[in-house]
Amino acid sequence: MFTGIVEEIGTVHTIKKGSTSMQLTIRCSHVLSDVKKGDSISVNGVCLTVSEFSKTEFIADVMPETFKATTLFTLNPGSHVNLERAMAANGRFGGHFVTGHVDCIGEIVAVRPIENAVYMDIQMEPELHSHLVPKGSITVDGTSLTIFGISEQGFTISLIPVTQADSVLGHKRVGDYVNVECDILAKYLERIFSKKQTTEPTGGLTMDVLAKSGFLD
Template identity: 80%
Template sequence: MFTGIVEEVGTIHAIKKGSSSMQLVIKCNYVLSDVKKGDSIAVNGVCLTVSEFSKTQFAADVMPETFKATTLFALQIGSRVNLERAMAANGRFGGHFVTGHIDCVGEIIAVRPIENTIYMDIQINPAFQAHLVPKGSITVDGTSLTVFDSSEQGFTISLIPVTQADSVIGHKRIGDYVNVECDILAKYLERIVSKKETKPSGGLTMGALAKSGFLG
């Protein structure tokens, strides 16, 4: 579990690619202070497992499903990435509940600097619109942000100066792709509501129990 509060921006030092998988070696500093093999570190919002590490870098493997479903496949040597260690049980929860499991890839379709803020419009698959709530939480490339507005195309976020400076999202441009994770609470709620809507009005029956394998 993560919070979406980026701890450090790392740099891709090496990439070993397969046809649909890859290993990343990421140079960093802060997140290595207490790292152990098998620890979880979110890389641009994607939960990865530390397979090797030294004082200046760590390695993590990207499996085929993650390779296909996120933007990690497009990383190059020198790319900068948001990094966050898994949330410690005694830590302060500054963002929101983030799992590190990406829902979809979004495309930045507009960037509008206004005063000290950057507004970004991000287009996503319409299937995920039900999980967007104005003023609710959203994770973009591992950064916990607020949904400023939503539309049929996607949603709008606003980046304050500290987010612009301390994460990669502030340097994205129109046409760039980002990893998007919707608020897990919204996903659970949508799931519960959809289940209630499809539940038979008759409630629990012997036929339903038999169909589910509870009766011999």
């Protein structure tokens, strides 16, 4: 579990690519301070497992499903990535619940600097729009953000100066692709209510419903 508060921007050192898999070596410092083999580190919002590490870098394997479902396949040596360690039980919860399981790849379709903020419009798969809530949470490349607006294409976020400086989003441009993870609470609620609609009668509260729920003997 992560919070979406980026701890460090790392640099991809080397990449070993298969046809639908890859192994990343990422140079960094802060997230290695207490790292252990098997730890989880979010790389641009994707939960990866540390397989090897040194004082200056760590290695993580990207399996075929992750390779196909995220933007990691677009990385090259020298690419910068957002890094966050899994949240410690005694840590501050500064962002929101982030799993590191990407829902879709979004495309940046507009970038608008306004005063000290940067507004960014991101297009995403229509079937996921039901997970978007005005003023709700969204994770973009591992960064916890607030949904500023919702459109037929997707959603708008606003980057404050610290986010522009301390995450890779500050360098993104129109046409770039990003990893998007919707708020897990919205996904759970949709799952619960969609299941109820397919298993319960639509006639409202009836004697049959009360009996099935254990209110009647």
